[in-house]
Amino acid sequence: MSERGNRIESPTDVELDVIRSFGWSIMEAEETLYQRFLHLSANRSLVTRDTFRALLRNMESKGFISPIHLLGVKGYQKLMVESDATKSLQPKNPLDEIRLVVGSKKALPQIAREKPTKITGALLQKSETIGKDIQIALESWMLRETGRISKGLVHEHMKNMCHALSESEESLFEYVRTQTPGILIEVGQILRASGPDFLLLCLRLTESSIKKYSF
Numbered sequence: 001m002s003e004r005g006n007r008i009e010s011p012t013d014v015e016l017d018v019i020r021s022f023g024w025s026i027m028e029a030e031e032t033l034y035q036r037f038l039h040l041s042a043n044r045s046l047v048t049r050d051t052f053r054a055l056l057r058n059m060e061s062k063g064f065i066s067p068i069h070l071l072g073v074k075g076y077q078k079l080m081v082e083s084d085a086t087k088s089l090q091p092k093n094p095l096d097e098i099r100l101v102v103g104s105k106k107a108l109p110q111i112a113r114e115k116p117t118k119i120t121g122a123l124l125q126k127s128e129t130i131g132k133d134i135q136i137a138l139e140s141w142m143l144r145e146t147g148r149i150s151k152g153l154v155h156e157h158m159k160n161m162c163h164a165l166s167e168s169e170e171s172l173f174e175y176v177r178t179q180t181p182g183i184l185i186e187v188g189q190i191l192r193a194s195g196p197d198f199l200l201l202c203l204r205l206t207e208s209s210i211k212k213y214s215f
Contacts (some may be wrong), residue, residue: 038161130198161175
């Protein structure tokens with residue numbers, strides 16, 4: 001719930017539907033949220049894209065969500081948790097889970113239009129930046145877990161993630177889930193927003209950079 005002065009404000013039914021459109025994700029692209037909302041909400045037929053954006057801005061002002069930038073794609077982070085709401089924030093039944101998947105697939109073509117289609121200097125620079133972000137997230141997780149950062153181990157994880165993603169997305173998620181769970185959200189968001197080829201380029205560039213300067 002949001003607090004304004006001495007007044008505690010609860011989300012409306014439409015705002016709850018927006019929160020449920022995140023599914024189990026903490027962060028999601030705006031386009032994905034919109035397409036999921038169109039499949040989940042009973043109010044979907046009444047909400048245009050402009051109206052939905054106005055709804056998001058209003059929810060942001062209430063402190064329910066916050067805007068973020070997901071690799072060139074506008075998105076939002078969910079700030080509410082289950083205990084903050086008077087009703088459940090999770091999908092209500094298995095059918096809603098299916099609607100989340102359908103909405104995600106519907107959003108992909110819209111998001112994909114903004115992706116680079118060939119290797120350019122700008123793409124390489126973006127890949128290096130994102131790869132560095134992954135490295136920082138990995139090192140921060142290692143520091144929290146063990147109290148130290150091993151460049152050798154960071155390089156090993158990067159190399160292993162490259163190898164896993166070369167096999168399949170499922171192999172990558174299994175590796176991250178079991179070996180580096182602290183970066184699961186970051187890896188998932190990059191994969192969803194920009195695809196496996198871009199993520200693989202990020203990992204390879206970062207793995208090469210760590211090997212070059214750390215050994």
